[in-house]
Amino acid sequence: MNKDAIEKYTEIVDAIRIEYLSEEQNYPWIVGFSGGKDSTLVTHAVFDALLTIAPSKRTREIHIVSNDTLVESPLVISHLVAVQRAIEQGADNLRLPIKVVTTQPKIEQSFWVNLIGRGYPTPNQTMRWCTDRLKIQPSTQYIFNSVSKCGAAIVLLGVRLDESQSRRTSIEKYQNMVGSNLTPHNSLLGAFVYRPIVDLTTDEVWEILASKNPPWGGTHRSLIQLYRDAEGGECPVVLSKEDAPGCGTNSSRFGCWTCTVVDKDKSLQGFVDSGKLEYNGLIEFRDWLKSIRNDSAMRQIKRRNGQISFNLEKGKHIPGPFTIKARELILQKLLETQAQYGESLISDAEIQIIRRIWTEDLLRG
Numbered sequence: 001m002n003k004d005a006i007e008k009y010t011e012i013v014d015a016i017r018i019e020y021l022s023e024e025q026n027y028p029w030i031v032g033f034s035g036g037k038d039s040t041l042v043t044h045a046v047f048d049a050l051l052t053i054a055p056s057k058r059t060r061e062i063h064i065v066s067n068d069t070l071v072e073s074p075l076v077i078s079h080l081v082a083v084q085r086a087i088e089q090g091a092d093n094l095r096l097p098i099k100v101v102t103t104q105p106k107i108e109q110s111f112w113v114n115l116i117g118r119g120y121p122t123p124n125q126t127m128r129w130c131t132d133r134l135k136i137q138p139s140t141q142y143i144f145n146s147v148s149k150c151g152a153a154i155v156l157l158g159v160r161l162d163e164s165q166s167r168r169t170s171i172e173k174y175q176n177m178v179g180s181n182l183t184p185h186n187s188l189l190g191a192f193v194y195r196p197i198v199d200l201t202t203d204e205v206w207e208i209l210a211s212k213n214p215p216w217g218g219t220h221r222s223l224i225q226l227y228r229d230a231e232g233g234e235c236p237v238v239l240s241k242e243d244a245p246g247c248g249t250n251s252s253r254f255g256c257w258t259c260t261v262v263d264k265d266k267s268l269q270g271f272v273d274s275g276k277l278e279y280n281g282l283i284e285f286r287d288w289l290k291s292i293r294n295d296s297a298m299r300q301i302k303r304r305n306g307q308i309s310f311n312l313e314k315g316k317h318i319p320g321p322f323t324i325k326a327r328e329l330i331l332q333k334l335l336e337t338q339a340q341y342g343e344s345l346i347s348d349a350e351i352q353i354i355r356r357i358w359t360e361d362l363l364r365g
């Protein structure tokens with residue numbers, strides 16, 4: 001690891017230690033943990049900072065919070081769960097005030113319930129209904145509950161200026177409070193954002209992870225291999241609609257295996273190319289799902305509210321949700337894909353809710 005990266009990491013750990021010991025407030029910390037390189041490095045640095053603090057002064061609660069959309073890329077969720085367990089065990093062994101949490105969307109708002117049950121068209125760049133229901137609502141609710149309980153909360157994010165121009169613009173839009181590392185959250189009253197690694201480059205992140213074993217035990221080799229196999233990066237932690245454009249981009253990334261916002265899921269294809277052929281069926285189903293979105297024969301004339309909509313500028317009718325027949329076909333193909341894949345892709349509870357919604361829609365006419 002080059003000297004600059006070593007010095008920067010040491011400064012980051014020192015800054016985290018100082019912030020943790022701040023006498024001005026003792027609000028809980030919520031670390032947004034996706035399992036990707038940036039959030040892993042933030043968690044690594046938090047551990048290292050805590051280990052320099054006397055046990056009697058470790059009074060601030062820290063929550064390592066991940067979000068499972070229930071349609072995560074299988075290899076990614078497997079990696080996330082394994083690392084969460086290691087972090088939880090490591091924190092327990094080291095007697096650190098760390099709690100590991102996974103948020104999920106309410107089952108009534110899951111991807112399959114909305115798509116197959118209510119017939120929502122597959123998400124695209126202009127209608128990305130999935131991000132709010134699957135990511136923003138579950139995560140922000142947890143933060144809101146923490147704020148309500150303690151009066152405020154501080155969210156630690158692994159965002160960096162080096163990620164992209166859009167990310168840089170978003171970060172620079174909100175300046176830190178004078179004399180503080182904290183920025184008021186743009187949509188969650190009482191929540192503040194702390195970005196410990198904001199000035200690191202991507203190369204520096206990888207240099208640090210490759211040269212330092214995680215303080216909770218083991219190595220970062222599985223994370224590095226995950227990126228190599230996926231041929232790209234991860235979807236970011238999303239806590240507001242302003243962050244949403246980073247969720248599902250046409251650059252290489254891993255996130256939801258069902259994502260139809262991207263033209264092609266390069267990460268799943270990367271896994272297949274690296275020898276994990278069992279994901280071929282998921283790719284084929286996802287591509288088919290994307291292909292039927294604008295098939296007029298698959299869509300109802302009216303929207304779910306009973307109205308008929310038009311785009312006046314283009315003089316075109318805006319179709320409604322998928323027809324019941326189309327929804328039945330999607331479920332059938334999903335179950336076939338699930339049988340071929342050999343692991344659960346949709347729960348029995350979701351199927352029950354889906355069939356109930358179908359019945360209600362048919363009765364309503």
